[in-house]
Amino acid sequence: MLLLAAPTVAHPGHKEEVYAHSALPLERKSLxxxxxxxxxxxxxxxxxxxxxxxxxxxxxxxxxxxxxxxxxxxxHPRDYLSVSKINHKSNKTVTADMDLGSLFSDAGACILMPAVDQGPLYVKGEEIRKDITNDEAGIPLTLAIQVVDYKTCETVNDAYVDIWSSNSTGIYVGVQGYPGMGDPNDASILKGTTLRGVQPTDDHGIASFDSLFPGHYEGRATHIHAIVYLGAEKAENNTITGGRAAHVGQLYFDQNLITSANTVAPYSTNTMGVTANVDDFLFRQGANGDDPIVRYAFVNPAADPEGDGDFSAGLFAWIRFGIDQTADKPVSPAAFWTEDGGVMNPDGPIAHLPGGGNGGWPGWPSTKREADKERK
CATH class of the missing domain: 4.10.810 (Virus Scaffolding Protein; Chain A)
Known part of the structure; x- marks a missing residue:
């Protein structure tokens, strides 16, 4: 009553104008x-x-x-130099049957994950499957991606996450004719699906894959590609159909983790040059404003003398994608997966390379071409 009477006491005989803000509930304290x-x-x-x-x-x-x-x-909230100095190794205890949602209690703020270049090695039409290793050699990597709406921070359920990466020796299986990626005239590489696959997000907004730690190759930092599809549906042939690409991104790893992984066979047999995170223009683009490096833990935390953990049991990594659900990103596949295997896209990014993607770029360093021949 005293609060209501205060304006009259302060200004006797004066009728106060009622403003809209006076109707707000006095008990509102939350933002x-x-x-x-x-x-x-x-x-x-x-x-x-x-x-x-x-x-x-x-x-x-x-x-x-x-x-x-x-x-x-x-x-900027973050920049690529500061992001590259963060230690993303976690002390969490990870198990195969754990609640993946618990991984994201410290997965960072909900900021828009910058959309970056799709890259020229995407294959559209890969199958929905959790294990994408195809029994290849390498460091086991279970990867969990949580998708959230960056405006509301609510998880995005029933989306489809499509990922792809290079194998332990730096080769993308499933695409023919890209410089440095095997014999450009060998069509058998189109039959492979290693380290490519699709998973739906669950009621925590999480999609998880059993994959391998990716290998390095010249010109790019070690990374994994991802597309988040909204509105897609599962088809009878276990692929997805329809929908739109709401997010196209790439995720990365701590530099010291990459250095350690490259000492383990078969990564150690890869003679291609290593590009550091801070020297990769797409990493710099993705890390100026957010943190595209995964948090990770060793499945077997028993430390070796360097304290890096036991690679033989593999890694568990996780990252959160803050996406704009209204976005519709263009996607240009290098190839399509069909019932008869992979088929190159005649209008895709590799087809548009100088030389038609058959033999690489003109001017590709001769030392690089010779090194490729030696590896074969």
Missing amino acids: AHCSTKFNEPAFVKKTVQIHGRELARLRRARGIDVDASLQKESL
């Missing part, structure tokens, strides 16, 4: 209704800019040197 706004990338970026300027002002006022590069870096 949950603002979650959409607070998670918009532009809002996050602006907040970081303001905090960065304030931090620089305080440092100057206290006589602390303010590095110009640090001020520049403060314009």
Whole structure:
């Protein structure tokens, strides 16, 4: 009553105009209704800019040197240099039958995962399957991807996640004619489906795969590709049909983990050059604003003398994709998987390479071509 009477006491005889804000409930204290706004990338970026300027002002006022590069870096929630220095190794205990949802309790903030180049080695029409190793040699890697709506941070259920990567020696199976990826005239590579497959997200928004740690190849950091399809349906031949690509992205690994993995056979037999994360333009693009490096744990945490863990039992890795559910990304497959095996796309990205994708690019270093011949 006193609160209601206060305006009259303060201004006797004056009729206060009633504003809309006076109708808001006095007990509202939560900002949950603002979650959409607070998670918009532009809002996050602006907040970081303001905090960065304030931090620089305080440092100057206290006589602390303010590095110009640090001020520049403060314009982003994260940048690729800071992301590359984070240790993504987790002390979580992982088991084959664990609740995958528990992995994401520390999986990072819900920020839009930057969409990056699809790459020229995508095969459309791969089967829905969890184990995509095809019994190839390599470090076992179970990968869990959680898909969330970056505006609401709600999980996205019943989506389909399509992943693909190179094998332990840096070769993409399933595509013919890409420079450095085997004999460009050998069509048998089109029969393979190794490290390619599709999985639906569950009621936690999680899709998981039994895969292998990818091998390195020249020009790119070690990575795995992923497309998130919305509105697709399972077809009778165990593939997906329809829908749209709401997200096209790539995920990466800690540099020290890559270095350690490359000492293990058959990765150690790969003579192609290693490109560091920070030297990969697509990693820099994906890590300026978010963190595209997976968190991981060794399945067998027994440490070796270097403390890297036991690779023989494999790795468990997880990452969260914040996606824009309204997006519809263009997808241009290099090949299609059919009942008769793989068929190259005559209008795909490899077909458009100089030389038609048959033999590689003109000017491809002769030393590289000779090295490829030696490996064969």
